Amino acid sequence: MSKKPIAKQSNEDAVSNPKTGDLAKNTEDGLGQFLTSNQGLRVNDDQNSLKADERGPTLLEDFLLREKITHFDHERIPERVVHARGVAAHGYFEAYGNASELSRAAFLQPGAVTPVFTRFSTVAGSRGSSDMARDVRGFAVKFYTEEGVYDLVGNNIPVFFIQDAIKFPDFIHAVKPEPHNEIPQAASAHDTFYDFISTNPESTHMLLWAMSDRGLPRSLRMMEGFGIHTFRLVNAAGKSCFVKFHWKPLLGTHSVAWEEAQQISGKDPDFHRRDLWNCIEMGAYPEWELGVQVVEEADERKFDFDILDATKLIPEELVPVVKIGKMVLNRNVDNYFAETEQVAFCLSHMVPGIDFSNDPLLQGRLFSYLDTQLKRLGGPNFHEIPINRSIAPIYNNQRDGHMRQTINKGQTSYGPNRLNDNYPQQAKRSEGGFNSVHERVDGHKIRMRSKSFVDHYSQARLFWNSQSDAEKMHIVKALRFELSHVQKEAVRTRTLVQLAQVDAELVRRVAEGLGAPVPSADGVQLNLAVPADGNAADYQSAPAKANTSSSPALSIAPDSPINAGKASIKTRHIAILATDGADVAAIISLMKTLMDLGAQTAIVATHLGTLHGLGGEELLINGTFQSTASVLYDAVYVAGGEASVAKLKQDADAVRFVNEAFRHCKPIAASGAGIDLLKAAAYPGADDMLSADGVVTSSEAQVGGLAPKFIAAIARHRFWSRELAATPA
Structure with missing residues (x-):
């Protein structure tokens, strides 16, 4: 039977x-x-990976972590699950030579110049989404060193939403489009994201960063990069120290306004990738300095936060950033798919002189990145794709597999062996062999968060305190926008409770915009990420430290320390508004002055073709008010010439061009009759445009006196003070 x-x-x-x-x-x-594994096993703790002691390394035997992340890594094919929309370029890294005492890595030694391939990306959106979504940006650098490939994989924000990698699938599931309707694309303004935020207090710090101006970079060339995790550097003597990696852009760190970002998404959703491509093609190569914050092993626990906690940063006032090299991107890709799409970054791509810490987010990501590439790129031989190949010779006993390209010769593919004199053989440390840092690990196998991780609000408060008044306004407006798209009132309320733990002014201003009551900071801290058998008190955050301290290095305001000494107009895009009858002599004079300083200029007129000046001169027109918009430029100049200005004043799009540039706090200049267009563009609340910060005018037709003031205004980037004067943006 x-x-x-x-x-x-x-x-x-x-x-x-x-x-x-x-x-x-x-x-x-x-x-x-009950929550179960894929095999129906009831799960006791889905929020903490299995470690050797609460601050120890994550254990490979954690089958729940591996099952959860493996399924997450393989959810989509062939597009990346996260960081799908990217752009990349080739370049080189040149070491300053001052890091040799910290690390024996060959690419950090004096005189070393190393080829690199750098990919920037948004995180949440698909490949077809806009560059200008409010989002974290990926910042990944592949070093082709003589000792092998080293990947420094990070973001443009130094902290992360979660502390343990086992929570990564949950976080990404929450921020991705909701599964029942695949809405919204490349946006965090929806219920599931804030449901996650409001029930995971550890995410509060990162939330403020994402809602700040850092979430809307003006250009990939004008944003910082961070390794996020704490790593180790190991010198030739075997001495180890902890480090945080920083990329500092030489052009300064700048952003756009939220309304401007929304308009750019419609006008040019490829804004960032086009900007990077064009600047490299014209020889204005983007540059960053690599810096490190160094913490000696003896000082590992001296801070009032845990350096292994990825939701925390080390304030630069406590540990300064030491610059150890410079990266220059000087060549665009030849084929987007073959290079940008097929490049495989893995945190486990390591070289001698650099090592890992026991950060539980880092430990899980070491597995996740490799596992993702195995699925996305077809198997274990993704390292043989040209963009991923090491420039160091490869000799190992790995054979065959899907898409194998190497034709290995010889009889042996194992070790040790005698048939081939034991080659390839292991390298001693003195011969360049990689050695993990010797660290004593003595503890219980346990699923538990270190108690040193449980302060979720103090650094969020530090970040808020460090922002300028304009930056605070932007955070408030961003949270109002985001939470107004959350449909469940309970989710909005829980999020406000979390914000109340950070700052009373912050939650009051956000709540007022939502028409919601202001919760008390004594409200329940709503942490649902507590194991079934866990003690809730061990997982609830300690109150934020009652201080008003700030870190000036966390602000990207034009006059902040991060932008000090970077008052350059190099690569800035300047729109020159003019049409037939314009003062072409003044235009040519200003264009030459700006371009000599590395800026890019474009004539925007009422029609394409040729502009005929008041003296009969001719200029080629670059765009019209229908084909371009103010949001695509960094500054605006209105040329003189009564006939030209009269026509512009009759063109609603020309008037709006100036109006929007003013709303978005950009530098504006006008000479001669051009001042009349500024008057026509003034709206209620902006009728004092001519005397506003960042607006430069001259009644003279010549631009000799106007140019220096305009250049100084462009170098400042934005004049957010206009917003603080109750001007909408």
């Missing part, structure tokens, strides 16, 4: 009787059910 077959399961069904195969309906949302 044959056994009765078990019926095929659907997504809504589960086997309730393994003997008969009878099926029972399960609730679609899991209400009333």
